[in-house]
Amino acid sequence: MRVNGTLINYYFHCKRQCYLHGNRLNLEDNSEQVKIGKAIHQERAEDSKNTEIAIENIRLDKLTKEYLTEIKKSDADVEAAKWQLLYYLSVLKSKGIVRKGRLEFVEKNKKDKKIFILELTKELEEKLDFYITQIEQLLEEEEPPECIHKATCKKCAYYEYCYV
Numbered sequence: 001m002r003v004n005g006t007l008i009n010y011y012f013h014c015k016r017q018c019y020l021h022g023n024r025l026n027l028e029d030n031s032e033q034v035k036i037g038k039a040i041h042q043e044r045a046e047d048s049k050n051t052e053i054a055i056e057n058i059r060l061d062k063l064t065k066e067y068l069t070e071i072k073k074s075d076a077d078v079e080a081a082k083w084q085l086l087y088y089l090s091v092l093k094s095k096g097i098v099r100k101g102r103l104e105f106v107e108k109n110k111k112d113k114k115i116f117i118l119e120l121t122k123e124l125e126e127k128l129d130f131y132i133t134q135i136e137q138l139l140e141e142e143e144p145p146e147c148i149h150k151a152t153c154k155k156c157a158y159y160e161y162c163y164v
Helices: 005-013 015-022 031-045 078-094 121-141 151-155 159-163
Strands: 051-055 060-063 067-072 100-105 116-119
Touching: 005 015, 005 121, 015 051, 015 121, 060 078, 067 078, 078 100, 078 116, 078 121, 151 159
Parallel strands: 067 100
Antiparallel strands: 051 060, 060 067, 100 116
16 A cells, blocks of 8 residues: 555554554444544535645645645644645645645634644655554555554554454
8 A cells, every 4th residue: 555644644553553444444333433534524525625635645634825824623643644634735745736735724612713834844745754664664564564552543443443
C-alpha cells in the first residue's frame, strides 16, 4: 500500500494501527468514531463548495485559493492531524499547487473551534520524507508493533483486534 494521509495520521497516533491498516486490515467500517467523523465531513460538504477533492491517493476536505483545510472531529491528536495535513500540502505542491494548511477541529459541546494554520517549509518537507520512509519500512515488517496501552485505545476501531 502506498503511503497516504491516513497512514501518516496513524503513524503518529499508533504505529500498530498504521501497520494493520497499511497491511489492509480495515476494521474502521464498524467503528462508531469513524462513522461520526464521516458524518461531520458529509454535513460540512453539504454546506460548502470545494469539499472532498480526490487527488491521487488522498482526499482533501476543502481547497480554496489560500488554504487546504483538514477538518477533524476532535483535537485528541493534534500532532497526527498536523502531519497528515503537511503530507497533503506536499502532494499538492508536487502538482504545482502551493497553499497554506488550515487544521480545524469541530468538537461537539464546544462553542469555539480550534484552528491552526500551517505552512510547508523545507525543514518540514525533509522531516515528512523521513517519516514516509519510516512508514514504508514499518509496513514491510513481519509482525505488527506491540499495543501502546493508552486510554485512547478504547475508542480505536482496532481495539477488539488488539485486546479481545
